[in-house]
Amino acid sequence: MWKVEFQTSIANVIANVCKEQSNLRFLKLSATMSGINDVKEVVKVAKNEAQFKRHTVLFMDEIHRFNKLQQDSFLPHVENGTITLIGATTENPSFSLNNALLSRCRVIVLDKLTVDDVTKILERAVEKNNLVMVDDGEKITLENNTTKCLIERASLKWLAEMSDGDARIALGALELAIASHEKSAASTTPVITLQNLKDGIKRTHMLYDRKGEEHYNVISAIQKSIRASDDNAALYWTTRALHGGEDPLYIARRLIRTACEDIGLGNPNAIVEAVACLEGCKHIGMPECDVLLAQCAVRLARAPKSTEVYHAMKRVQRSLRETKGPLPPVPLVLRNAPTKLMKDLGYAEGYNTRNRDSSGFGYMPEGLENVNFFNEETILKSELL
Structure with a gap:
């Protein structure tokens, strides 16, 4: 499972399902506190339980904390059906899980909650904690003192919007707001207004994992925005990162x-500006270097684009990968000749510094004389020969 926000809740749901089935046995481990020996013990007990027609369901929380060699310990027991493995992870399983294990599992992606979803959760919390929700400006006279406080509907909406799809953040902020909001008078139930929340709670969290998938997603968004010449998007994603x-x-x-x-020969100065941006960032650091990066991203987005060199390089790489047998040797005339023996063998014999059209010899290896990697048609023709 990927991007799990309520791993404990999911484990509890599965545990309750297993309790209702007499032939199922549920176990939960966390990769942060368990090791291979714990897995071996689970498998040992599972094999014994199987003799009594009871199947073991193992819920492994934070499974990405096991390295790929440790994950191999699950393989034979998942394959032969000794255990049913349910792994929970907040990382992208494509990067954090063993390919062999991943191929034997079904991946269920849990996306973050919508604003409406989080709002409903907050409303249930308000009701459960004996609070009263009011609309903006509404005045309510309470007949009893059981209500802790009033909270404006707009406040819940704001909390839901600022939680970035994580209900735990929203509930924690609500709890903090209630705990920190003192009653203005003994006989008056205070109202938690939207302004109260904004004054007391700042958006300090951000869904951004510098080592996880979001790290690569945002960086990818920066480059793709620049490639598309969308300076506005390039500025947004750079600032967000x-x-x-x-x-x-x-x-x-x-x-x-x-x-x-992406820019290449379309504007050869782009590489100079990008390197200068890196050097500037090294010298002044954050937060002062933020404008350097923003300016560079926008400048690259607005620059004319040319992928000629990039695609030519990829064609050379493909040619090297697909060459059958040994790679063609460097022509003798192009070889370095620092010793007498090398000169006697013909290294660099006849070499001159004239242009290729008048030098009298070729610069490509044997068999590739007519191949121009800047022109894909010549490569296709050479492959047909």
């Missing part, structure tokens, strides 16, 4: 790559 705590030097290095890959 910085706001989430991304290393500014990492962003600068990606901008250098983008300057070559």
